[in-house]
Amino acid sequence: MTKETASIHVQAKLTPAEYEPFRMIIEETGIKKATLFRHVILANKQNVFVPEKQSTDKKRLIFIASKSSNNLNQIARQLNSAYRGGVVSERVYLDVLNKLVSLESFFKKAIEKC
Known part of the structure; x- marks a missing residue:
């Protein structure tokens, strides 16, 4: 043997x-x-530790949260560069506000689907 x-x-x-x-x-x-x-x-x-398998909904929520945080980071960068350039005008403010409202709406709809 x-x-x-x-x-x-x-x-x-x-x-x-x-x-x-x-x-x-x-x-x-x-x-x-x-x-x-x-x-x-x-x-x-x-x-042996066997981790719980993530549900499809949980994976989707994590993906959506990640995508939303990336979008939020881009908005913050845009506003910060406008501020540093001294051009935080009403137009820039409204543009950022609209993007934030859109992001909030997207996130709420995504949560409702899950």
Whole structure:
């Protein structure tokens, strides 16, 4: 019977706080990181965290919020450059106000659909 070799590479990133307990074990025992994490993963096969799948509505709301925040950022940039140029006229003010109202309307309609 031949021994099965480990050929699947698994990689993850940890914050310093998440890594700290493992760092202490590695330093105290001299065990390799890969060996330690392999033991941790295989010992906890029964306690695997399975994240909840996002609903289509939630994904859509996140997309809409992202799109709206990008639009809001563009409006803020436009107003800021007009202010720095000393040309915050009534026309610029009304243009920005109309864009904000449109953005609010778009966001409300999108939320109602979800």
